[in-house]
Amino acid sequence: MTRKTIQVTPGRCIGCLNCELACASRDWGQYFPVGSKIGLVFFSEGGQVPVTCFQCDEAPCLKVCRTGALARNEATGVIAVEPERCVGCRTCVSVCPFGNIAYSRAGRRAEKCDQCQGAPRCAAACPSGALRYVEDEEEAKARRRAFAESLRQAVTVA
Numbered sequence: 001m002t003r004k005t006i007q008v009t010p011g012r013c014i015g016c017l018n019c020e021l022a023c024a025s026r027d028w029g030q031y032f033p034v035g036s037k038i039g040l041v042f043f044s045e046g047g048q049v050p051v052t053c054f055q056c057d058e059a060p061c062l063k064v065c066r067t068g069a070l071a072r073n074e075a076t077g078v079i080a081v082e083p084e085r086c087v088g089c090r091t092c093v094s095v096c097p098f099g100n101i102a103y104s105r106a107g108r109r110a111e112k113c114d115q116c117q118g119a120p121r122c123a124a125a126c127p128s129g130a131l132r133y134v135e136d137e138e139e140a141k142a143r144r145r146a147f148a149e150s151l152r153q154a155v156t157v158a
Contacts (some may be wrong), residue, residue, distance in 0.1 A: 003077045003136045006113075006120055010049040012130035015040060019050050022125035026116060035104070037113040038122045038131075050131055052122065053100040053113035055079055061092035061101050061112070069110065077136075080114040083107065 017033075017040065024036040033039075038052040055078055056062075062070045062079055069086035072079045086109035093103050093110060101112040113120075115133070123133040134142075 004115075004118075004133055005055065005077075005136050006052060006115060006123055007132045007134045007138075007142065008050055008052075009130050009132070010047070012128045013040070013048050013050055014128045014130070015042070015048045016127060018125040018127060019122035019131055022121035023113075026121055035106075037100075037102075037111060050122070050126075051098070051100065053079070054098060055113075055115070060095040060097065061110075064091045064095050066091070076115070076118065078115050078117075079112070080117075081110050081112060083109050086110050 019038050020033050020036040020040065021031050023038045024030070024032045028035045038050055040048045041051055042048045059070075059072070059079055062072060066089075067085045067087055069082050070079055070092060071082055088103065088108045088110070090103045090110070093101050101110055103109070104111045116122075120131075120133050123131040126132070
């Protein structure tokens with residue numbers, strides 16, 4: 001199985017919050033931004049970036065979980081919370097360097113993006129293409145292309 005990931009292109013984000021709405025409605029059945037596993041970070045100088053779990057290869061959250069409540073699906077690479085095993089210790093929350101895992105007081109457990117088990121609603125709801133669900137290799141190629149284009153523009157200007 002080909003691994004896929006949520007690709008974020010910050011310059012395309014229009015701040016519509018559709019990603020938060022789609023994510024929160026999956027678990028809560030309504031718009032409940034605190035329950036969303038994706039969020040927009042707004043910058044004072046303008047612009048915003050959608051941020052969610054990066055499904056790290058060397059995931060600190062996975063390494064510190066003593067109960068086995070966090071597990072990686074080897075076929076997809078996605079790390080998900082097994083609610084029945086989570087004791088709510090919040091150790092995983094404290095070690096995520098990006099703040100992309102949270103503790104749910106309502107559920108009394110850790111919660112994080114599981115890419116909607118292969119059909120991320122955030123990407124489907126994004127009207128601008130700031131979030132796309134793509135193969136890992138496609139993401140790498142797109143980033144290389146974007147970087148090469150920025151170099152080309154810099155050389156052309158100079």
